Amino acid sequence: MKEVIGAQYNKIQLIENAEYENCTFNQCDFSTQDLSGYHFIKCVFQGCNLSNVKSVKTIFQDIQFIDAKLIGVRFEDCNPFSLSFSFMGCQMNHASFFNAKIPKAVFKNCSLQNVDFSGTDLSGAIFDNCDLTGSVFDQSNLEKTDFRTAWGYSIDPDSNRLKNAKFSNTGLSGLLLKYKLHIE
Secondary structure (H helix, E strand, O other): OEEEEOOEEEOOOOOOOEEEEOOEEEOOEOOOOEOOOOEEEOOEEEOOEOOOOEOOOOEEEOEEEEOOEOOOOEHHHOOOOOOOEEEEOOEOOOOEOOOOEOOOOEEEOOEOOOOEOOOOEOOOOEEEOOEOOOOEOOOOEOOOOEOOOOEOOOOOOOOOEOOOOEOOHHHOHHHHHHHOOOOO
């Protein structure tokens, strides 16, 4: 596999299957492409569109997605080895992290509507100012996860691990929805 180190890509639409390390992708449109088997290590995707990309066995290690569009991405298909990333200002509606192991992941100012987090290890993750409307948390590890500034979530404490998770007073209703209580 070809190795590319430290390259900058601007407004491109195709890249070859290779190992990209310390690369920056600016305003690139990879939507609906097949990135299966590609390796991305310590890369930054700034303002890119990766909506509906295929990511079977793709390696995403220490990746930063900034102002990126990642609608419908199935992160559970990625190579689980060293899967780690942060998301800032991203639109990630309808993505899926089903059974992914992404402890300490950072989501900041992201739209995460209707995202599947079932079975996901999000221990120590941060959801800072994120919209989680319609997202699914079931059998997820949310221990030490910070939801204090997130909103729109519905999390069943009986079917998720929540020890030492952080919530704001205004977000407590998201933990009680299954009881159909009227909280004012």
